[in-house]
Amino acid sequence: MDFSRVIAARRSLRAFSDRPVEPVKIERMIEAARWSPSCANRQPWRFVIVPMGDPARPALEEALNAGNAWAKRAPVLIVTGAGKADGAVVESREYFLHDTGLATMSLLYRAVDQGLLVHPMAGWKEEPLKAALSLPDDFCPIAVIAVGYAGKPEDMDEEARRKDEVPRTRKETGEIAFRGRFGDPLAASLPSAPAKVFETDIPLRFGDIDAMGHVNNAVTMTLFELGRAKFFAEVMGVGKIEDYEVILAEATVRYRLPILLQDQVRLRMHITDVARSSFRFRAELFDPRDGRVFTEAETVQVMYDYGKGRVKHVSPEFLEKVRDYIGG
Numbered sequence: 001m002d003f004s005r006v007i008a009a010r011r012s013l014r015a016f017s018d019r020p021v022e023p024v025k026i027e028r029m030i031e032a033a034r035w036s037p038s039c040a041n042r043q044p045w046r047f048v049i050v051p052m053g054d055p056a057r058p059a060l061e062e063a064l065n066a067g068n069a070w071a072k073r074a075p076v077l078i079v080t081g082a083g084k085a086d087g088a089v090v091e092s093r094e095y096f097l098h099d100t101g102l103a104t105m106s107l108l109y110r111a112v113d114q115g116l117l118v119h120p121m122a123g124w125k126e127e128p129l130k131a132a133l134s135l136p137d138d139f140c141p142i143a144v145i146a147v148g149y150a151g152k153p154e155d156m157d158e159e160a161r162r163k164d165e166v167p168r169t170r171k172e173t174g175e176i177a178f179r180g181r182f183g184d185p186l187a188a189s190l191p192s193a194p195a196k197v198f199e200t201d202i203p204l205r206f207g208d209i210d211a212m213g214h215v216n217n218a219v220t221m222t223l224f225e226l227g228r229a230k231f232f233a234e235v236m237g238v239g240k241i242e243d244y245e246v247i248l249a250e251a252t253v254r255y256r257l258p259i260l261l262q263d264q265v266r267l268r269m270h271i272t273d274v275a276r277s278s279f280r281f282r283a284e285l286f287d288p289r290d291g292r293v294f295t296e297a298e299t300v301q302v303m304y305d306y307g308k309g310r311v312k313h314v315s316p317e318f319l320e321k322v323r324d325y326i327g328g
């Protein structure tokens with residue numbers, strides 16, 4: 001998945017399905033964490049993986065606070081923490097919590113990249129958690145991360161459902177980033193919410209499959225075209241091809257996995273890099289059932305006045321309609 005999409009897609013939601021998580025996905029998450037930076041390369045992070053059915057699981061669930069009962073449905077719980085003995089100290093600054101946080105972020109993003117839902121928690125009791133996992137004395141547990149696939153909000157209790165519906169908020173850029181000296185706000189120019197992703201199902205037809213048994217890149221391009229047409233219709237309200245005001249000037253298609261006839265294909269896309277007379281779409285075809293990304297594409301659209309036969313500027317009306325979908 002494109003990295004800006006990973007950032008936008010990560011949400012600490014609470015509805016987990018009972019679909020098991022493939023062990024290789026957990027292994028990739030750990031691998032991402034393993035290659036994180038750490039002060040003096042001390043790598044203080046540790047992760048204890050506790051899947052559903054593990055003998056330690058009931059005791060770990062017991063250690064969760066009542067407000068985190070929703071996490072018991074998650075097929076995997078990962079306890080993160082730091083070995084203090086491996087922590088670097090510079091002057092009086094102790095870096096073990098910082099470095100474990102960095103590694104945890106890599107782990108979370110790699111999970112999202114693989115279509116998983118991850119939710120870190122501080123709401124648990126330390127002594128029962130330590131006992132459940134036989135943690136050594138010099139080990140400092142930091143978070144429990146619920147890992148799984150997104151489920152249906154209906155399967156949660158009222159309290160958890162209500163929490164998931166609370167709108168996401170963030171401090172303003174100028175409150176957290178300064179220019180030159182502390183307190184002088186950094187000016188922000190980007191939209192303050194992560195870009196919305198336009199998603200639509202792409203039906204596969206028998207005729208889309210070639211002699212090799214999969215969808216080749218030439219056909220994939222037409223699947224992206226279908227998605228773009230749906231975007232123009234649903235977001236911009238331009239339903240007829242003859243009303244298009246754009247030319248597809250450039251397209252890059254990156255093959256990652258074969259699309260087979262039995263695959264379910266969904267497209268997600270957003271806009272990047274709006275220039276004076278053009279804009280870019282970044283798009284992916286993926287299987288919504290497991291998050292596998294088949295193909296990535298980037299296209300450049302040039303605004304064009306077909307009547308006058310010349311390039312024109314991106315209009316304020318266009319920007320108004322697509323604003324929510326523009327991301328960095």
Ligand SMILES: Cc1cc2nc3c(=O)[nH]c(=O)nc-3n(C[C@H](O)[C@H](O)[C@H](O)COP(=O)(O)O)c2cc1C
Pocket residue numbers: 010011012013068120121122123124143168
């Ligand atoms: C260290 C840490 C502890 C957290 N503890 C809990 C928790 O115990 N229960 C919970 O429901 N969410 C918990 N969260 C999730 C935060 O509430 C969430 O990250 C925050 O509201 C921002 O939402 P977002 O992650 O969807 O962007 C925790 C997050 C972090 C990083």
